[in-house]
Amino acid sequence: EVQLVETGGGLVQPGRSLRLSCAASGFSFDDYAMQWVRQPPGKGLEWVSGISWNSGSIGYADSVKGRFNISRDNAKNSLYLQMNSLRAEDTALYYCVKGEFGDLRSRWFDPWGQGTLVSVSS
Amino acid sequence: QSALTQPASVSGSPGQSITISCTGTSNDVGSYNLVSWYQQHPGKAPKLIIYEGSKRPSGGSNRFSGSKSGNTASLTISGLQAEDEADYYCFSYAGRDTFVFGTATKVTIL
Secondary structure, eight states, rough: OOOEEEEEEEOOOOOOOOOEEEEESSSSSEEEOEEEEEETSEEEESEEEEEOTSSSEEEOOOTTTTEEEEEEEGGGEEEEEEEEEGGGGOEEEEEEEEESSSSSSSSSSSEEEEEEEEEEEE | OBBBBSEEEEEEHHHHHOEEEEEEOOOTTTTTTOEEEEOOOOOOOOEEBTTTTBOOOOOOTTEEEEEEEEEEEEEEEEEEOOOOEEEEEEEEOOOOTTTEOOOEEEEEOO
């Protein structure tokens, strides 16, 4: 069974940094593209970033470009999101999502983890 | 990267059919056959219900169907059931390794 477990969320002050992790199990992690998606409390989903199986293709939403960095360690079956210069509007539940195959242009992304909550406030 | 446009809410009675639209541009929905739809119940993670515009994942309910015309994708839910009450999101590839979600549609069963 595919399992995605996000960790690393918490309360952080504006301007500070935080690193999220997603531990994957139940599938060959190094064969699949992965995404980060976030959802502010009571609001809709927002795509944040995606990475192909070999890190050869990486994309970011305009709202996080230059501040966030996605990476993966296939040897550790882990996906990461380094978040710098955090703002109040980055407050959200952050989900890790598995792609259909290795290319970032997968036909679908599923399943999703349960998310880790990031709160940016002074 | 502007969000795709969905109606904020759609409602229907049990057994009826409803359709949710998802309007993008020629840079996203109109250019790629990579539109998917997700269902999200309160407090739960989203779940894939349609991919590549009209295909259902293995084990998915055949009461969900999808289509696309030009810059607009649509999701139809037939034979509405109480369990269909949820939020629905469209999702599209937008070129240059980026993606975009729709603005969410809350489905209410009357």
